[in-house]
Amino acid sequence: MLSIVLPVFNEEDNLEPLLAEIRQAAPGFGRPWEVVMVDDASTDGSLGVIQRLASAQPEVRYLAFAENRGQSAAFCAGFDAAVGEIIVTLDADGQNDPADIPKLLQLFDAGADMAIGWRLKRRDSFMKRIASRIGNGVRNRLTRETVRDTGCSLKIMRAEMARRLPRFKGMHRFLPTLMKMQGARVEEAPVNHRPRLKGVSKYGTWDRAVAGLYDLFGVRWLQKRSFLYSIREKSD
Template structure:
């Protein structure tokens, strides 16, 4: 059991919310939560872990329910049907209480030890920090297909993101209002923010081999939908309304001209 020198209630409302979509990841959840809790203990900030179960068919939800007793930061949300990773992130965004959000996969290929680096890179001038899987630990088919998809996506969307498929990110809650939510949104989230004039940077992260379960994505289930998404995002990029488009005006009613 990980040590918990202080609980979220001791430190106050969470400042950082970690959001993990979960779909049939029963074999990864216990070690992942232990690692993640250890890292969050070292941050010195109140935090929470939100696991969004996307209608898993294995024992993921039952295990998370049991693990809740050992992880006081853990919050559980379950979809009533399988809706996909983008929907799980959108649900996490909706229920998170922190002003800084960290998104990551639940398959243990993302290393929680990289979270402090992501948070340090999220300067006051930055709205999102995206991870780049520098030494990707996937099979060659996934690596090649991802590389081709990234290049095609950059060409069509007009925006360059080195690793659009990497969901290990840190972002500010203030970047989310008016966010366009759709199935596949998580791969285009950096571009959607840039379209609205927000600042997105990239940072190399550690990538680990999968220790349990199987990948939920491949060429067959994302090729054609991904092509259509690229075209739609290109249209949106040309029509997007800037996020920072207004400022407060002094109350002019208090400064009426004198009577003649």
């Protein structure tokens, strides 16, 4: 089963159109699916929209935080609540295209533990594109990665691995690296990226860069200190 996890913060106008697009793409999933919406204490009408969608559509479930905890916390809550063995992550702003999910599922079904989108043509502001390019370059240099676009929220991963990820603020920016620390095979594919049509971005360019740099040193430390092991045998 496929569980699509959507963190939501003040996206009341985007939720219904996005869910309609997910439903339209669903025949290409090749498996049962659900949507888990996690409301991060929205201050607009998002929670009301979510409640209405969940009451009318059996594929939709939701969680609502008591206070704002950020995107990483919302993702983790969705991972814990997901029923499916496969997790898909999307932004709720409509910039990710659900029609790309079947393409990433092909990589997953071919043996990848994680398949991530690569936004070939970004539909963001010039400053946001430049900041993202610099951020990806610095992140890859320090973590010895080759991921083209770790900031793309469209990702597919094994649920049991997602639930074992270390949890901290900003961890969603490092999901491919954190998955590889578990021995995951990670694949990439170009995906569509769309301009935001409704609502406003929740992130400033430079404050996100500062927070990301701080987190980056923590992830580098984790890389150096992490380990894997396998059990040869054990007693009953």
